[in-house]
Amino acid sequence: MIVLGKNKTNKLKLKISKLFIFKLTFITFNFLNIIPVLAAENSQLNAKLTVIYNPENSTQWTGISKRLESTGINYCIVPLDEVRSPADWGNRKVVFLPNIETLSPSQAIALEEWMSKGGRVIASGPVGSLSSPGVRQLLRTLFGGYWGFGLNDIQELQASKDRLSQDWVNKNIVFGKVRGGVLVPDEVTGRISAVWNAKDNPAAIVTTDRSVLFGWRWGGDTAASLDVDTAWLQAAVNRYYKLPPSASTKVEEGSSKCQKTLANTSVNNTPKNTQTNVVRETNKTPNNNKTAFSAPAAMPLTSKITGVNPPNRTFPRSDEAIDKLEQSVREDISPNSQKPISSSEAIALQQELRNLIGRVENSNLAASIINGNSQPIGKVSSQLASVQGGGGVRQPSNQSIQNARQFLNNIPELIKQKKYNQARQQWLATRSILLNQFPLDRKVAQPEIRAVWLDRGTIVRARNEAGLAQVFDRLAQAGINTVFFETLNASYPIYPSKIAPQQNPLIRGWDPLASGVKLAKQRKMEIHAWVWAFAAGNIRHNELLGINTNYPGPVLAANPDWAGYDNRGQLIPPGQGKQFFDPANPQVREYLLSIYKEIVTKYDVDGLQLDYIRYPFQDSNAGRSFGYGKAARSRFQQLYGVDPMKINPSQQDLWQKWTQYRTEQVDSFVTLVSQELRQQRPNLTLSAAVFPLPERDRIHKIQQHWEVWARRGDIDLIVPMTYALETTRFEKLAQPWIYSTQFGQLGSTLLIPGIRLLNLPTVGAFDQLQVVRDLPVTGYALFAAENLTGDLQRVFNNTQGQNPTEVEPIPHRQPFASAATRYSALRAEWKWLQENNNLQITSPSNFNEQADILEAALNQLAVASNNSKLATARGALNRFKVLFKASMRQQYIDNSYQTRSWENRLIAIEQLIRYGERVEISNSN
CATH class of the missing domain: 1.20.5 (Single alpha-helices involved in coiled-coils or other helix-helix interfaces)
Incomplete structure (x- = not known):
């Protein structure tokens, strides 16, 4: 001692x-995965502002911190991953979310509850844009708008003409030059407080009574100057502290510290493994992490609700929280609200109800024609009573529609009388009654592509061929005719491969792909191998295997030079859950192509679907970009004389070349796959699962330019992941791409909207299917097989299940036969309405004569196709389309929705003819 x-x-x-x-x-x-926490200063014990930290804004934290100090506002900092309840947002009146793009459902719900108690929010940049669809929808409501897309050029901020904004947008504001993005305000709740000095003066700042949304990444030195950022934040904070007491009643200013306080922070040494607790991209189910991004679409895209936790962290899924979020998104119209209804809101309510009336009418008309009026409209089987929404008998459809139309006409008068509560209550009641009128117990569907993603999780749980047969039986009973069978996931093939290093370890002792092909053929269904293209690894899959979550997958582990990296040298971009290949690497392209060739030559699959055919999500304005693999950097430098790591968005010409270079890597690979596989299998159908973001925004964010693939004819089916919980939102996501088809911008390629079933009510799923059937497309794809259960399975069995003795043509396999059959169904509806005096046609005899000519031409083309019959059918269709518009003018006035839907179906027939010309006639020549 x-x-x-x-x-x-x-x-x-x-x-x-x-x-x-x-x-x-x-x-x-x-x-915290951030810089060391230092002692709190006394001035922060009475903080007015809670600032949210997240790895997403870590790269800008030096600038954010500098500006926060410059404002002179007392503030404290809370890490986002510590927020799980309303109380976790703090007891200060105002929360600031600088450039936070990912919030979990629990966090979004907590934020909504906190704001409902008087809390106020300031946000900047594309807030929540990489969150799940439900979260994005909720945040749009809370913030009165959303980030639409980034602007290439620096713009000047200008005050808007909004009178209410003049109270806080004062003389102290600095209207400087800013690099930002266009905000899309909500027509009902959002106000534009500042605009960009660009064409049409797009929104730069959007506000509500409870929020301020800046259209740039606050704190980023490349976005705005310190003076601009400081002035606007000071004004926004002062806006809330000047509000009358009634504006904030329950959130009290306190002296308690933040959960985690950081003073004089910096992120120069932020660890490279910093991650958020939610995987941003996944838009399908937990079993396979299928990605989605709903465009702001695009979307929407659609992500799933839960995500992957960082190592050694827990963020449990709360089903109750998710249910609450979905409810808050669906029921955005409160029946007890006394808030005035604006003219724009009234128009939106009327339009939504008018479209629903149209869908109910169309579905019942189709059911009447197909079933020969064997079952009266107005009855519903007891088995489906709960699905319909209550009661064993519904109102007669005609009376329900008449009442709904009468209420539509009454809405303006109710608003004029300021009966807002009554208007909302009647709107919800009318909507509920209409939803109960869908014919969920009878055949409705025409020949159409009815596809489903059969995910890896469902395949694994099947365990063997007998278990998989049960899955295929359910799909066949539901009328599914095309299965996207998950075959290559995170570099693991689901079959024993001679090329890939390892079969998926979750599969033991059998070949699911061989079984899937056999089972599909027995049921006269098509099976398409669904493969991940450039996504090489998956954190979620590693967790299922019980291995290191950062394991890049067996291919990258053996070939590290094949990897892609972000601009900070990270293999997995912050907040995302997958490692990616370098698409510019010739060895990567050769390897993937060899796997695809093995699949289509070893197995009798009908098609191959490319997924993750893109780069990871990026945002160059936030300093996040991807694609800096060894091969990409070398080849780009050879072409342009500069290492892409040394350029940035401010160098517009070079940056555009870098974006174009990466986009071309994806485009050229799709072309390569198309050419090589069709040499092996000329009749192979190629499809791609893609994001429904606006074209320009999509190219900059993920370098996915699927319009090019369509116009080149490299892809047969484009499947945009248009995932939404509400039918209205689904329509908005689908419309831009629908009209791309209508005006021939996709060449001969067919467009198949995707519908996500998870958390979607049964009647809501049917409603979205009816939207598809009323649009100029020829089918849909459902995500995913594991969600097709219970009531939804029964409804699908009834409304589109096929008669074993009747095999309908599948549009992408038999386009001319499908066109003829679909037109015959359309004619049957017109005849039925004419017989019942419910169709207003100018010159009926001429109309019917030309309709007969077109039907004969389509039938002849379906029986034996050649160039002569193709020309005859095409000419007859073009003439009839002109006649249709002229003949249906009065019908359009009486029922615009129904008339537009018929015109859409004629466009779909035209698209099938265009597709058939390529796959049936050109290929045969």
């Missing part, structure tokens, strides 16, 4: 204390 003197003892205590402080700081550093 060694005895020390007093001085030595004190010195040792001092050293131990310093060591303890150092270790405590180091532990805090690791816990």
